[in-house]
Amino acid sequence: MSPDISCGLEYLITPDLQACLTEALHCNYSFIVTPVVHPRFRRPYVSSVSTVGGFTRSDMILSPQDWTSRIVAKISPYICVDSMSPVVRQRHEDCLNEELSYCRGLGVPAIMLPLRSSNTNNLARILQTYNETSHHPSLIWASVPMVSTRIAQRNNQDVEESEEAWNETWHWWSKFHERLDWDKRVGVVLELSADLPAQEILKRWLGEPVKAIIVPTSIFHNNKKGYPVLSRAHQQLVINMVEHEAQVIVSGARRSNIEYYVQYLFRMWQRRPYKADDPMLSYAKGWEDYLQTPLQPLADNLDTHTYNVFEKDPVKYDQYQKAITQALIDIRQKRQVKDNDQIVNELCVIMVLGAGRGPLVRATLNAADITQTKVKVIAVEKNPCAVLVLAAQAREVWRDRDVIVIPGDMRQINLSPKADIIVSELLGSWGDNELSPECLDGAAGLLKVDGISIPNEYNSYVAPISSARLWAAAKAASSNSAQQRDKNLETLWVVYMQNKHDIAETKLVFTFKHPAKGTRDHEGKEVTDYRGLPLTDNRRSAIVSWVVKQDNVMHGFGGYFDCSLYGKEMISIVPSTHSPGMISWFPVFIPIKTPLRVHKGEVITATFWRCVNSRRVWYEWIVEVGNCTTPLHNPNGRSSEMLL
Amino acid sequence: MSPDISCGLEYLITPDLQACLTEALHCNYSFIVTPVVHPRFRRPYVSSVSTVGGFTRSDMILSPQDWTSRIVAKISPYICVDSMSPVVRQRHEDCLNEELSYCRGLGVPAIMLPLRSSNTNNLARILQTYNETSHHPSLIWASVPMVSTRIAQRNNQDVEESEEAWNETWHWWSKFHERLDWDKRVGVVLELSADLPAQEILKRWLGEPVKAIIVPTSIFHNNKKGYPVLSRAHQQLVINMVEHEAQVIVSGARRSNIEYYVQYLFRMWQRRPYKADDPMLSYAKGWEDYLQTPLQPLADNLDTHTYNVFEKDPVKYDQYQKAITQALIDIRQKRQVKDNDQIVNELCVIMVLGAGRGPLVRATLNAADITQTKVKVIAVEKNPCAVLVLAAQAREVWRDRDVIVIPGDMRQINLSPKADIIVSELLGSWGDNELSPECLDGAAGLLKVDGISIPNEYNSYVAPISSARLWAAAKAASSNSAQQRDKNLETLWVVYMQNKHDIAETKLVFTFKHPAKGTRDHEGKEVTDYRGLPLTDNRRSAIVSWVVKQDNVMHGFGGYFDCSLYGKEMISIVPSTHSPGMISWFPVFIPIKTPLRVHKGEVITATFWRCVNSRRVWYEWIVEVGNCTTPLHNPNGRSSEMLL
Known part of the structure; x- marks a missing residue:
């Protein structure tokens, strides 16, 4: 079993909750989706009148651990707190609050409720109050179909062709989520349809916090051996969703042994297409959507750990080395045009501005070797810790080379002779946001009049x-x-x-x-x-x-x-x-x-x-x-x- | 001279600022509007290069008091910090900042600058920074014409008929003000046009913070005696604006002695149409647009001052007295239908719930006198201070009448016999917002089954x-x-x-x-x-x-x-x-x-x-x-x- 996919089983009614849960766990589902209200219990008409016995089953039938990890509780589907009738609104509000507070008591991990239109002002208001008045509110899972067949029918269109029908349910969700101020405790559960929309619409859903997808048994078909399988398009969608951390809920009439569905889903996930070996994928693992404050290397000195990470980049310093190599070739060519041997063989002065622990010095020396150029490398660095490392390398590693380490801020030092090339790596994620322009302009006096800046x-x-x-x-x-x-x-x-x-x-x-x-x-x-x-x-x-x-x-x-x-x-x-x-x-x-x-x-x-x-x-x-x-x-x- | 109108005079250039101010004050203007920059001074092309002498006159020519009370400083009209050209944007930004910081140094009460389009993102941004970085920022007066003749021309329409042309300049102002987060230190100066728009558009301007109106001399015409006067419509507009605390700026070519304009405006203001003698107008004087927290008379007991104010209402208790009178008449009539003398002459029990210091008790007694009804008045009041006043009146003023004072919360007491009428005044400015519904429902047990509630x-x-x-x-x-x-x-x-x-x-x-x-x-x-x-x-x-x-x-x-x-x-x-x-x-x-x-x-x-x-x-x-x-x-x- 792959640990990367979590499947649940939806029950429309659960007269015997414990039996249902036992069955689902036995079939390797991780959780079940069940109505909050037991079918046998009848709700009193006026909720503020206390009735003996309450409106649903006692919480004693499951262990606390099962309630808090195995049960997604569904709010009664008839509840419509945004009815046009004020009387219905208020009565259903009472019912909803009753079910919410029962869920709060049980500590279920998630409460699922259906959205039926974009008019969810009152629903969102009640949930906001629920969230604000609960110490550990359950997650809210709002379920919507992928397509509104009603809209397609109204427009006399095939579902597949009605852009409005596919937009509609996204609007329901989006307005509801907006009403809850994009609360991260509120997610969407997407009920897959037999037809699928255009890629752009699917991509939009991938930008939403899809907590689960409901895969109705009706969209499976049986393969030659009689086992339920999904179409290629559905497979791809399920895989994309699971990669975005959605769980999968199997729902609907059992056209096959209920165990087969989850077995199929596990197998499909394991056999999913292999992703190219991108170092970023493994490097970024665990950092998905995790916000970090940008570095301020000018105001704060970087630490060893940060240098360590950056120096490991398999691509960046190769690019620098190629660029420096080309620059050295071009400089030599220019000098040759002047046809003066003395100039051609003159030492090339390269300053590395913000040399850190030396990766650009190494790239420079490599480039000099490749082009067989005599170079003098001046490594300027303001961080005293990095200067120590540079000086040690100059003494030990680069002792046969012409490498000088100058401690100081590139904006304030004055050096002679001036550089043919200055090399720096001062860029932030948004380019200039680590003040590369200010640093390099401040160091402009270090460069010869026709000198080269890398980057340019x-x-x-x-x-x-x-x-x-x-x-x-x-x-x-x-x-x-x-x-x-x-x-x-x-x-x-x-x-x-x-x-x-x-x-x-x-x-x-x-x-x-x-x-x-x-x-x-x-x-x-x-x-x-x-x-x-x-x-x-x-x-x-x-x-x-x-x-x-x-x-x-x-x-x-x-x-x-x-x-x-x-x-x-x-x-x-x-x-x-x-x-x-x-x-x-x-x-x-x-x-x-x-x-x-x-x-x-x-x-x-x-x-x-x-x-x-x-x-x-x-x-x-x-x-x-x-x-x-x-x-x-x-x-x-x-x-x-x-x-x- | 009326103290209620403040007039200023606009100068297009002020080569001799002191002479201009002396002239304006001599003519009874209160302030002048003048360009920040002296015409003789030439601005250096690159502002960051320091030049000897600066870009305008020294601040020594006027007294500090004149600078801070008599001068509205106009920003150079050519400055356009929202130009499409980045170079122009930045250069003009430097000029604007220079003029703003000069104004900041002078401490002028207001800085006036023209809006020319709804594209004022950069202007608003710079002013926001100016406000945030100044201890005592001057007010910002954004001037707009009432109508955009350019829009009317573009649409090939008469100015009068082009709704868009009248809307346009309001949009300029409104978007600019929005960009400044509706800052109350930012107001609009409206330049009156010869034609005037529909009433609705004028009313919209009255909802804006119009700090001043510019009345061009060109919209005055000369009366038979040769003095400048305004049309009736313009008079009305000026009066409305001044009533909304706008100042008046006379501007433009002097077609008449400049003294005559301000004399005319003063006279017009003094002779303005007389307003009906509405007690609210004198009562509310000084409270215009002043926010108060609503009372919570249920949670907090009202103080004497508050009772004093409310009891002085010349209308409210009259209305209550009429209502109680009518209720007593109707009760008698109903009893007469039953044709039973004993019932007809039975005592009428009237409870005043929340009696305060007794105004409704007085209204009730008056109604009893008018209808010659025998009444028993029960005054219920929870505020101990008010109970003291009620008890004193019961002893001294109402000693011949059947008045009982019951201290307590109307929601918690139980009285017998029950009331034929309960009278209360528990409403807040938004009706139920002082909890009248909860109080009266809580007191419902005090009323006979077919009893009357005033209000109903x-x-x-x-x-x-x-x-x-x-x-x-x-x-x-x-x-x-x-x-x-x-x-x-x-x-x-x-x-x-x-x-x-x-x-x-x-x-x-x-x-x-x-x-x-x-x-x-x-x-x-x-x-x-x-x-x-x-x-x-x-x-x-x-x-x-x-x-x-x-x-x-x-x-x-x-x-x-x-x-x-x-x-x-x-x-x-x-x-x-x-x-x-x-x-x-x-x-x-x-x-x-x-x-x-x-x-x-x-x-x-x-x-x-x-x-x-x-x-x-x-x-x-x-x-x-x-x-x-x-x-x-x-x-x-x-x-x-x-x-x-």
Whole structure:
């Protein structure tokens, strides 16, 4: 049995709960789904009148452990607290509260209730109160069919062709979840249909917190040997869902031995298509959707553990080595054009700025070997611990080479001779967000006038995404105070994003080039500072727009970068151009304070500012869709900033 | 000179600022509007390069007192920080910051800047930072014309007929104000046009925080004697605006002696149409838009001052007296039908529940005198201080009458004989919000089976309103902590609302009747509690919808009540049926946490819940418009409640 798939069995009625549970466990199901109310018990008409005996069975029939781990309790299906009739609303509200408080008493892990329309204001209100008044509220599982056959029938359409019918039930869920403020204790249970919708619609569901899928026995068919099996499309969907941590619930008439269904599901999971051997997959295991605060290597010195992780990247330093190699070749060629042997054989000065524990020094030395160039390598590093490591290597490992270690901040030191090449790796997950522009501009005086900077350009990118999970995690991070919550939604989070859906394509935000050109005055002359260096302006603002492809809810952005090292050598974490196997960066999640409901055809417009003053750098952002707009995020860097 | 109108004079350039100010003050203007930048000073192209001399005049030319009270500083009109060009954006940003920080240094009371489109994201962002980084930021006055002639021209329409052209500039202002989170330090300056729009559009402006109106000299015409005068429509508009605390700025070419304009405005204001002698106007003076927490007379005992105020109402007790009179007449008539002298002449028992210091006892005794009925009046009161006053009056003033004072909570006492009539005045500004239903249902056992309750019915109402001022005041009330802000926007505020605009008509929410009918069981029988009293359910939920008549921003609701005392005798604070001269209640403002932008033709749907448990009563509410929705307000009464 694979430990990676958890299957449950749904019972429509459970006159003998213990017998049902025993049967299901015997057949290797892990849990059962059962109505809260026993069929024999009749509910009194006016609930506030106390009746002897209560409305359902006693909790003595199962062990506490079974109640808290094996039972998903279903709310009575007739309960409709959003009826148009005020009398029905109030009566059903009483019933619902009664069942909820019974579940609270039993401590069941999850309470399942069906959504039937997008009118769930009162239902959501009652559940919100339930959550706020319970110490350990059960999870809420809202079940919806994948398609609304009613809508398809109303439109006289085949189910398969009615986009509205497939959108409809997603709207039910999405509005309900919105009403509960995207609470992470509330998830969706998706009842698979015989027909399946377009890929885009399936992908949207993969961005939702699908806690379980209901697989009706009716969508299985029997194979030649008489065992129940699923179609290829259904198999793929179930596997995708389980990979996104959904459990599987078998439900409906027993057309076959009930044991066969779970056996089939286990086997299908074990035989699922093999994923390519991507180092990222194993490296990121356990970090899925886990939010981290971005590093501030300029303000804080990195620790050994962090260096250890980054130096293990199997791709990044190869790319650097290729880029340095090409740069050395080009420099030699340029010198040869000048046809002067003395110059051709002149020492090439390469400075590694922010050398850390030396990986770029090694790449540089390798490149020198490959191109048979005489190089002088100057390793500049401000972190005293890393300087110790560098100095030890210079003494011991690189003692035959011309390697000098200079402790200090690249923005403040002055060295001679100047460099033919400066090499640095100062990028964050969103490109410039670890202040690479400020560092490299500050070190511009170290480079010869026609010198080469590796990298020579980098770009940040964003895509609008839907992810209730990431948004709720950001909101809840660190603290429960409302003040903190505000801050959390005004900051960038480094995260390996899984449970999310891209609303539109990834687009360019900011670009930085090195060596940077300075600001020009009204006569077109470059303005310089007191050291004679170009006065650069690393403030940026960018307005980016997208057309929405299908109805969705936007919770923020995925943020990425790509970087041109030299010539054609790139590194990228933009999904479409991601450097294969490079593990040094997870993307960033940039939340918005108020998630925005977006509709097909609408235009999302985002404005990002990169703000700079003498002490710090920060981002601000705003998003507008139709009539709705977010507040300005992080005004004056009040919630997040990078210190210079 | 009237102290109620403040006029300023706008100068397009002020080469000699002191001379300009002297001239304006000499002509009886109170302040001048002047550009920040002196025309002689040329701004360096790159602002970060320090230049000797700076970009404008020294601040030594005026006294600090003149700077802080007589000068409205205008930002250079060419500054456009929302240009499409990133280079222009950044350069103009530098200029704007320079001018803002100069204004900050001078301490001018207000900074005026023009809005030219609804694209003001960057402008608003910079001003937000200015506000957050200033200890005493100047007020921001955003100036807009009343009409966008550009839009009218584009549409090939006469300005007067182009609804879009009149809406346009309101949108500029409204989106800008939204971007600044409806900050109360940010107001609008409205430049009057020669043509005027429909009344609805003018009314919408009256709901905005109009700090000043600019009256161009070009819209004055000369009367027979050659003095400048305004048309009747313009006069009315100026008067309305000044009544809403706007100042008046005269601007433009001097077609007449500049002194004549201000003289005309003063005279016009003094001769403005006389308002009917409404006691509310004098009573509410000074309370305009001032938020108060609703009373909780059930949980807290009222103080003498409060009784004093309420007893002075010139209308309310008259209405009660008429209602009691009519009830006594009807009781006698009913008894006469039974044709039994003994019954006809039987004592009529009238209980005043919550008698306070006795105004309803007096009304009852008066009604008895008028109808020549023998009455026994029982005054029930739980507030010990008020009981003292009642007892003293019973001894001294009412010593010849049959008046008994019973100290105690009407919900807990038991009296015999039972009452023919119970009279109470337990209503709050939103009807049931001081728990009248719970009190009267609790006292139901005191009333004869066919007895009369005065009042016998009351209804609460709401209308969606726009009022940035009330919303900002609610948000800021009590505290600056984010937690408190949340609470403040989840509670009802009693307030004499002035600076607001009704988005749609006033509609019914909840109804309560007395004596109340009890809940019925499934056999249709009334359910009773252990005392044999009907078991009532004072929970309510109501869904109310409105169609939006013109583009607007909804900040919350105005809340009102009306009440049927007996027969045709009513009291009401619903604007359309307000009891003339009744001063006992201001309306309530019910805020929403996220103001909603609403467009003509859209439907606003609000759901209100009145929730009850054994200890307390509270309201919850939600509003939906198109795709936008507010969160649920006050779930589980977390922010506001009324204690039982």
